Amino acid sequence: MKSFDGKTLRWDWNDGVVELTLDREPANEIGTLMLAELEAFVRTFDTLAEETSVCIISSAQKHGFSAGADLRELYEGAAALNGPEQVAGVRTFLQRIHTVLNAIDAAPFVTMAAVHGICFGGGLELALVCDIIVADKMARFAFPELRLGLIPGFGGIPRLKRDLGNALVRDLLLTGRSLNAARAQAVGLVSQLAGEGEALNVARSNAAQIKKFDAFTRAAAKKFLKPIPHAELLKEIDLFCELFTRPAVMAALKKFAESTDAMPYLP
Amino acid sequence: MRTVEQTTQEVLDLAATHFHVAADSLNADDDFFRKLGINSLQALELLSRLENHFGIELPDYEVQGVSDFRTLASRIQSRL
Secondary structure (H helix, E strand, O other): OOEEEEEEEEEEEEEEEEEEOOOOOOOOOOOOHHHHHHHHHOOOOHHHHHHHEEEEEEEOOOOOEEEEEEEHHHHHHHHHHHHHHHHHHHHHHHHHHHHHHHHHHHOOOEEEEEOOOEOOOOOHHHHOOOOOOOOOOOEEEOOHHHHHHOOOOHHHHHHHHHOOHHHHHHHHHOOOOOHHHHHHOOOOOEEEEOOOHHHHHHHHHHHHHHOOOOOOHHHHHHHHHHOOOOOHHHHHHHHHHHHHOOHHHHHHHHHHHHOOOOOOOOO | EEEEEHHHHHHHHHHHOOOOOOOHHHOOOEEEEHOOOOOOOHHHHHHHHHHHHHHHOOOHHOOOOOEEHHHHHHHHHHOO
């Protein structure tokens, strides 16, 4: 399927480049519907991979790339279940999103995230599976999960450790602070900065260059450069599920779900 | 080195430009959430704008609870 227009995202393949556009109000929160559509996207890899050089992931939402997991849906789903069922439901969701993100991470073509605005939590975890992050100079990156008594659950810690020094990983996780794009580039999280509103254009320009290279060598280089930290990813799911059982987490999620602010855990 | 008054004025000017309001409609002691009618996402946009303009990093937690331009400017001043 070379093009798709879903409820939370769409993709379009053209001349070796597939563009995946996240488009769910208000800020591309990743819930069950977006997960299902992402699963449909990665299922196309078997047929598209051979004729695809580059995949660009971007957002059509004005506030940014993605605010992360749909915490309101997570709370409402969990609140309707008892303890063991809550954890089982969360684990199933995490395993499904890990399967999707591992597939994007391991794709034989080059993947780029073209980021503007907020790129938080699960949104940052989606960007981190990409080979290259191009950021609009107004972009911001954060893992705010500890504010809710949780850790990132979509593979964020192992993948952040893969790309950055452990000291900075601890800083970002333990303070929950957000980095601006210039700082994110300075520390190596972002590889290219773009002017305001230009991230997608810059990514497309990169794609035009990347397409010139030999596909076999490109895939081999990528596999060599970017091993997937499978063992740590599995441990992260276990730790997330363990933390999720604590009453403080449900209380924090309840507070989040009941807030009318766009991003209640931000200042 | 800027004075805190200069920093405050630059913060007011940047906020006015970013949110498309008249510069003289904003005052240092205004609650910017109320005055501009913005939410926390838009406040983050302002934070990015300020960090880029002043060439500083201002951690989110340093502006947590800050809602007036004067206090925001003083937090920026301490990082210049």
